[in-house]
Amino acid sequence: MATTRTFTFSTLPPLRDFQFLTDSSGYVLTQTGQLHRFTGERTTLIxxxxxxxxxxxxxxxxxxxxxxxxxxxxxxxxxxxxxxxxxxxxxxxxxxxxxxxxxxxxxxxxxxxxxxxxxxxxxxxxxxxxxxxxxxxxxxxxxxxxxxxxxxxxxxxxxxxxxxxxxxxxxxxxxxxxxxxxxxxxxxxxxxxxxxxxxxxxxxxxxxxxxxxxxxxxxxxxxxxxxxxxxxxxxxxxxxxxxxxxxxxxxxxxxxxxxxxxxxxxxxxxxxxxxxxxxxxxxxxxxxxxxxxxxxxxxTPDTVDVHSLSQAQTGELWVTMADRKPQLRDRNLVYAPLPTKRLLRFTAGKWQPVTVPPYTSFEQIAFVPGTSTGYLLAATGEVLETRTNGTEWHLLAGSRAIRKLHPWQRGITWLQGENQLVFYPTPTQK
Known part of the structure; x- marks a missing residue:
């Protein structure tokens, strides 16, 4: 039975990105541009x-x-x-x-x-x-x-x-x-x-x-x-x-x-x-x-960049949008700030805005392929979970330090703080 696993790489600089290839091994990229392979908490510089x-x-x-x-x-x-x-x-x-x-x-x-x-x-x-x-x-x-x-x-x-x-x-x-x-x-x-x-x-x-x-x-x-x-x-x-x-x-x-x-x-x-x-x-x-x-x-309903995109088991598309849009000002193209990073759902050929109170701004959406389970990263750093293809959401991880999600074939993984990775198996895998 799979369980949640946490890996801390205290000797590495802050991480920029990561990829799990098993539930305890993969690769990480530091913010300084160095690539490392990890097995458990042991890392090897590539x-x-x-x-x-x-x-x-x-x-x-x-x-x-x-x-x-x-x-x-x-x-x-x-x-x-x-x-x-x-x-x-x-x-x-x-x-x-x-x-x-x-x-x-x-x-x-x-x-x-x-x-x-x-x-x-x-x-x-x-x-x-x-x-x-x-x-x-x-x-x-x-x-x-x-x-x-x-x-x-x-x-x-x-x-x-x-x-x-x-x-x-x-x-x-x-x-x-x-x-x-x-x-x-x-x-x-x-x-x-x-x-x-x-x-x-x-x-x-x-x-x-x-x-x-x-x-x-x-x-x-x-x-x-x-x-x-x-x-x-x-x-x-x-x-x-x-x-x-x-x-x-x-x-x-x-x-x-x-x-x-x-x-x-x-x-x-x-x-x-x-x-x-x-x-x-x-x-x-x-x-x-x-x-x-x-x-x-x-x-999408505006010229704002799509920041993340994921597909639910139903085939519906979900996107999070950037919090800025291009605007011409004094003949120069600049960005105008927006108050939130919107969450949109493309269903029956139409876009529908989604909010999950009390959250209104979202960094990333990620559904685990082949399941009805999905994860939503709020702009405040918390992770929400759905087991109904997005119909209902509940708080999964209350940490305000989560920065990036990556779905994997048997669960969701995320980057927490500067150099900590978490593997969380989908409920059917527990």
Whole structure:
């Protein structure tokens, strides 16, 4: 019979994240970027690539794992994908006009052609992609997309000048690593596995500061597991396949319940020319296991980032939202603070706000897959439990020091205080 277990790592710096792989072993990441393997309260430091500081990690089993992070390096050169292909003819026209700038006929021809090209581009960007989007008959908050651009590409955000992002893969418990530079200078912000492949989500810039906010992001895939997606048989770690999301990614959820990948984060980042992704509102992107169309975009009631997402046994989606929203102020994009981190439930195609008195603000929602049990982390640090798919909640842990939840196949785990982990088995496992 499983029992609650607590593990204290008093010799380690404060923990940033963790992952249980059994009820008493797994991996932890410190706030200083060091990765450790633990068995009980005994830890072993893992030597990780020196090229970058780790921000996220994920192991799909005891031996196969990945880490991601960023490092400051000299300015990268522009790569394919950093300038739209549609701009090349216009650049050619500009060059021709410069070479023959004193000839009136060339100037007139240039003006006419550039106007035609610009007008045609705007027309195509406003109308061409709409054939790939249809309303979802089951919900006014969702759209169905029949277009999916899965393939290799790169993406550069010029204000992130000088930044390089990395991923490293191991197949021997971190004994050695294969390190690759991500084909972007966005921040890696999410990491998980799907089958034998690792998925990396990115966000151009989600923080206020000297670099402008930018809610753009992409999904990159590492691995050649082609059981659900035959095209991945030709995938390469040096030039990985990916999907442009046109929105910043804060998390990834692989659901066995409906064989789908949930990509969540910011709302769209409109661009010119528009695409089906940047032209469709929504901050939850639902892809089938094939990673191909048809897919679905679900829009929460506001432009606030989705902070966490989980799926109940009923199929309903639950999300917690950030406590800030982007706002244009003095021609600068900044965040406007919100009073709470809202909890929302997507049921019967509609969003319903949820409160659990006396709590009104929530950090994270997590249902244990295959059970009716779920856990809710209040902004004050307490944990609530439901055994009825969210119909009723009760207080489970009154500590105000709990900072992060991770469901596991046999229970819920959480980070408490600076360096304490708790494994709590689901009631049916006790």
């Amino acid at each position: 030597a990780t690539p020196p090229e970058f500081t780790i921000s996220h990690f994920y192991f799909r089993d005891q031996t196969h794992g990945a880490v991601v992070g960023v490092a400051q390096t000299p300015e990268p050169s522009l790569r394919q994908g950093s300038i739209g292909v549609a701009a090349l003819p216009l650049l050619l026209l500009l060059w021709l006009a410069w070479q023959h700038r004193h000839r009136p006929l060339v100037r007139s021809l240039f003006s006419g052609l550039s106007g035609l090209l610009l007008g045609g581009g705007l027309l195509v960007s406003c109308t061409g992609w709409q054939q790939y989007r249809t309303p979802d008959p089951t919900s006014p908050h969702a759209s169905l997309l029949s277009y999916s651009a899965l393939g290799p590409f790169s993406h550069i955000y010029s204000p992130n000048k000088g930044q390089k992002s990395f991923v490293a893969l191991t197949d021997n418990q971190g004994g050695s690593w294969e390190t690759q530079q991500l084909p972007t200078n966005f921040y890696p912000t999410a990491l998980t596995s799907m089958g034998r492949n690792f998925l990396v989500g990115t966000y151009a810039n989600a923080q206020e500061g000297p670099i402008a906010l930018h809610g753009d992001g992409d999904l990159f895939i590492y691995g050649t597991d082609a059981r659900h997606t035959p095209r991945l048989a030709n995938n390469s770690n040096q030039r990985p396949y990916g999907i442009s999301m046109s929105r910043g990614i804060t998390g990834l959820l692989v659901s066995a319940l409906d064989s789908a990948l949930y990509v969540f984060g910011s709302d769209r980042m409109p661009t010119l020319p528009n695409s089906v992704m940047s032209g469709t509102p929504g901050n939850i992107y639902v892809l089938p296991a094939t990673l191909q169309a048809p897919s679905r975009l679900i829009d």
